[in-house]
Amino acid sequence: MVAIEYFYRYFYLSGELLEFIKTFQKNDIVFRIYKHMLIMKSDLPKLLLDIKEGIIDLGWGHPSARLHPLEKIKQSTLSMLGYDHAESLQYGASQGYGPFIETLARFLSQQKGYSNNKIFSNQLFITSGASQAIDFICTLFTVAGDTVLVENPTYFVVEGMLKSHKLNITGVNCNENGLDIDDLEHKLKLGLKPKFLYTIPTFHNPTGTTMPSQNRERLVSLANKYNFYIVADEVYQFIYFNEPPPTSLLDYDTQGKVISLGSFSKILAPGLRLGWIYSNPKLIKTFTDSPLAFSGGGLNHFTSTIVNELIGMNLLESHIHELQNEYLHRATVMDDALKQYFNNSIEYIFPKGGYYFWIKFINKLDTSKFLKIAEEFGVSFRPGNFFTHTSDYDSFLRLTYTLYEPNDLVEGVKRLSKVFVNGHNLR
Incomplete structure (x- = not known):
């Protein structure tokens, strides 16, 4: 306005x-x-991002708006509209826009760290992003009262989605290697019969851990033995810094138990609302044959035609490299600031990719109380209990380094340290 x-x-x-x-x-x-x-005027919000004036909010797991490739998207949109006068505005195919699926299959097959196998078009289904895909999986593969497993801690929004489908949720512990496979196996041996397990195997949210290859193999073996699906939220797979992570969990799957979720929100722009499911062709057919996909004419058909053009013009891969370099720089800046302002008061592992620092205070303190005081100092974050229903992570917090510019990251950490050193009663 x-x-x-x-x-x-x-x-x-x-x-x-x-x-x-x-x-x-x-x-x-x-x-x-x-x-x-x-x-006309509107009081309705424009964006999900809602930050109080004067606050540096290090809690939002959002990409930097400055890094959105606006010119590349403009270029690909104009190019597509130059020859496609009406097809992009019609109802699409249930599985997704055919040329885009083929382009995406080729692109994913060529990417280092995504899969060791050639990816075929019948292994892909186009979605409106990972969140929509999770909800869709619940609709197609579960009924009220089913049991599902999640990591403890996990992405906090997922539990809300699962509860909206009236599913029973059981947590599985995490360790330095991500999902604790021993704890999972113990629960399964006791008779737990999950419909599926939701996991973030690569650059986990919030812990930043990555599941090693041998653990991925064990996890898929357990899914085969105990007959449950694995919903692998792999949206951070491309956001690695120096070395690519282990490839998609689907590389370890021979019996159609893994449903891998990908998204352009982390590697292009979240406003596009575009992603994909990568899975066994029989499972892909379940999505394609669903009434929602058929009646809606596929999911996000118009955006698919734009991104298809963008990939075809070789604009995506270079953008991903730009993100990797910039986010590594920002993570390094935050790491330096944490060392400078907190000294030996905290513990964390420098991330190898993804979006997050998962920080533990050595002398236990309640980060929920810390948050309330921190906002008075002009800074915010996500406390550990945001990601769990237990008290195991009360002394943890998650910081995101992707949204803000480096100078703001330093200032945010500095403000956090002021709360800590001023000796407030946070325990």
Whole structure:
């Protein structure tokens, strides 16, 4: 609205408003829409991101807006519209836009650290992102009362989605290698019969850990033995810094137990609302044959045509490299600031990729209380109990280094340290 108001004032004050109006008066409908735009106001939010003024909020797991490839998206959109006059605006195919699926299969097959196998188009289903895919899996593969497993801790929004489907949730412990396979096996031997396990095997949210190859093999073996699906949220697979992580869990799957989720939110832009499911062709057919996919004409057809063009123009791979370099720089800046301002008061492992630092205070303190005081100092984060229903992580917090510029990251850590050194009673 600020831009519109400025636009109005410019034409009014410069005496050019009458000439501008005459142009639109030739089309009464357009003119009335224009007048409405000048006066309309909205109190509704524009973005999910909601940060109080003056706060450096290191809790949001969002990419940096400055790094969104706006010009590349403009270029690919104009290129696509230059030859595709109507197809992109029609109902799409249930599985997704065919040319895009083929392009995506080739792209994923060529990416270091994604899969050791050639990926085929019948292994992919286009989604509106990982969150929508999780909800879709719950709809197609579960009924109310089923048991599902999640890591403890885990991405906090997932539990809300599972509960909305009236599913029973059981936590499985994590360790320095991600999901604790021994704890999982113990629970299964006691008779637990899950419909599926939700895991973030690569650059885990919130802990940042990555599951080693041998653990991935054991996990899939347990899924085969105890007959449950693995929903692998692999949206951080491409955000690695120096060495690529172990490949997708699907590389270890021979019996159709793994459903891998990918997303362009982390490697392109979240507003595109575009992602994919990578799985066994029989499971892909379950998604493709669903009433939702058929009636909706696929998911996010128009955006698929744009990203198809973008990949075809070789614009995506270079952008991913830019993200890897920039996020490594920001993680290094945050690491230096944490060492400078917290000395030996905290423990953490420098991330090898992803979005997060998972920080433990050596002398136990309640990070929920820490959060309330921290906001008074102009900084925020996500406390450990955000990601669990136990008290195991009360002394932990998660910091994100992707949203803010390096100078702001340093200032945010500095503000956090002021709360800590001022000796507030946080235990």
